[in-house]
Amino acid sequence: MNVDVAVRCDNLVHVYGTPGAEVAALRGVDLVVKEGETVALLGPSGAGKTTLLWHLAGLLKPTAGAVEVAGKRLATLSAAELAVLRVREIGVVLQNPGRNLLPYDTAIGNLLFAQRPTRRSGAAKRRRAHALLDSVGLGGAATRRAGRLSGGEQQRLAVAVALANSPGLLLADEPTSQLDPVSAAAVIDLIRAANEESGTTVVAVSHDAAVGAALGRTVTIRDGRVGSEGRSGEDYVVVGRDGTVQLPPEMLDTLPPGTLARAVRHDHGVDLRRIYDAGESQ
Ligand SMILES: Nc1ncnc2c1ncn2[C@@H]1O[C@H](COP(=O)(O)OP(=O)(O)OP(=O)(O)O)[C@@H](O)[C@H]1O
Ligand SMILES: [Mg+2]
Structure with missing residues (x-):
């Protein structure tokens, strides 16, 4: 068992639906994500x-x-073991912000509820709850019901709830999709602080370039596979x-789908040389 690996997917396949109507x-x-890494999942x-993300959760x-x-290999865990792992280790922000919250409880009530499994004193839980509310700009909304907050306010509260227990792994699905740039920056700062101060590993789905830029590595999913990765500003x-290799979309004007190409090995890799254009008679 490799302790410095936070997340590993091995040939993960998921088919939705029933026979005859599968997706x-x-x-x-x-995919391997090491402990303490921050990864943005991109893709159409x-x-x-x-x-x-649901599989990782x-x-x-x-x-x-x-x-x-x-x-821990998730499929081998009992429902109870999985529940313990999720409560202790994993913070999740689902794509629909409202689904992360108890709608009839207040904002602060949601943060206190999230801290149930910790051994913090009641006062410490309150201090933590207020600090988190302040950090996402919801200091004035502590006693408002979560279900009455706007979509963007719910999204900020959901990130605060997911981080309330300093989880080992944060999984966030489009955590800034409903936020203006200032609120988005506050959420990004909170996620980065969790990574830097508590070593939280982060996997966040995002279309937001600011999120991608704030995280260490980008992984692009296309057609259900990892197509490319970006590290330190370079794409691979x-x-x-x-x-199989998925060509970057911007190169498809040079080698459109259907092109016949020769793979030519050389010292440092392989070149793809066009033989016939797509649709060209041979
Ligand atoms: N519950 C479901 N039943 C059947 N098909 C589903 C279900 N959920 C997702 N799909 C299909 O699976 C594929 C992947 O969906 P998924 O929601 O993972 O995509 P996504 O990359 O998160 O997209 P988006 O950026 O729009 O959120 C899509 O073709 C989608 O229609
Ligand atoms: Mg999605």
């Missing part, structure tokens, strides 16, 4: 980002392949376990 949302995802709508069962979180394609 293959994940088609063999291989429908690519499988939310499905992947233990909310879906793989059709094939495996998911490991904090050294990922060779899948069956040898």
Whole structure:
């Protein structure tokens, strides 16, 4: 067991639906996230980002392949063991902000409820709750019901709730999608502080360039697979376990789908040389 690996997906496949009406949302995802890493999951709508995040949160069962979180293979855990792992180790912000909250409880009540499993004193829980509310600009909304907050306010509260117990792993699905740039920056700062101060590993789905820029690594999902990765401002394609490579979309004008190309090996890699254009008679 590799203790410094926070998340591992091995050939993860997820098919939704019933026989005859299947949707293959994940088609063999291989991904390793080390403890303390911060990763932005990017990719077009429908690519499988939310499905992947739900697997990491233990909310879906793989059709094939495996998911490991904090050294534990999720499919081998009982429902009770999975619940303990989720409460102790994982903070989750779902794509629909309202689904993360107790709508009839107040903002502060949601933060106190989230801290149930900790051994903090009541006063310490309150201090933590107020500090978190302040950090996301909701200091004045402590006693308002979560269900009455705006979508953006709910989203900020949901991130605060997910981080209330300083989880080992934060999974956030579009945590800034409903926020203006100032509120988004506050949420990004809070996530970065959790990473820097508590070592929280972060996997966040986002279309927001500011989130991508704030996190250490980007992983792009296309058609249910990891297509490319970005590290330190450079983009790299990922060779899948069956040898497939997804070309970056901006290169498809040079090699459009259907092009016949020759793969030519050389000292440092492989070149793709066009033989026939797509649709050209041979
Ligand atoms: N409950 C479901 N039943 C059937 N198909 C589903 C279900 N949830 C998602 N899908 C399908 O699985 C594929 C991946 O969906 P997913 O929600 O993971 O994409 P996404 O990358 O998060 O997209 P978005 O950026 O729009 O949120 C899509 O084709 C979607 O229609
Ligand atoms: Mg989604």
